[in-house]
Amino acid sequence: MTSVVPPEEFWQGVEQFNQQEFYACHDTLEALWMEALEPQKQFYQGVLQIAVACYHLSNLNWRGAVVLLGEGIRRLRDYQPVYEGIDVTELLTQSIQLLKALQQAGPEQVADFVKQLAAAEINGADEVGSEAVGRLPKILRVEET
Numbered sequence: 001m002t003s004v005v006p007p008e009e010f011w012q013g014v015e016q017f018n019q020q021e022f023y024a025c026h027d028t029l030e031a032l033w034m035e036a037l038e039p040q041k042q043f044y045q046g047v048l049q050i051a052v053a054c055y056h057l058s059n060l061n062w063r064g065a066v067v068l069l070g071e072g073i074r075r076l077r078d079y080q081p082v083y084e085g086i087d088v089t090e091l092l093t094q095s096i097q098l099l100k101a102l103q104q105a106g107p108e109q110v111a112d113f114v115k116q117l118a119a120a121e122i123n124g125a126d127e128v129g130s131e132a133v134g135r136l137p138k139i140l141r142v143e144e145t
Helices: 008-018 023-033 040-058 061-077 088-105 108-125
Strands: none
Touching: 008 023, 023 040, 023 088, 040 061, 040 088, 040 108, 061 088, 061 108, 088 108
């Protein structure tokens, strides 16, 4: 899939995403998504849905997080491996790991899950046991060849 150079606002949204400013990321990317044409429109929507899923998770909304992670993952599958300078495969891998960990935890355990997720973020993803909890996805920028 051929990509175009994304607008500067896209990179602002990526930075917000990686800083876990998911509500601000939503606002930034929603403005781009609403104006975009395909194939960018679906790409922006997929990233946006993963950001909103993380926002829902921070508010202990298990169902919203699970549904939107699934939707975002589904929308981004066709954009692998790299699109608009983003490592889509890695974003999907991290998002799928988070979705599986959330599904295993279940809605009754969402508060504990979020606490463990926060602890894993603070202690670093390499800590023992953090894989069981998962971690919030990050968007990696790569140079396209």
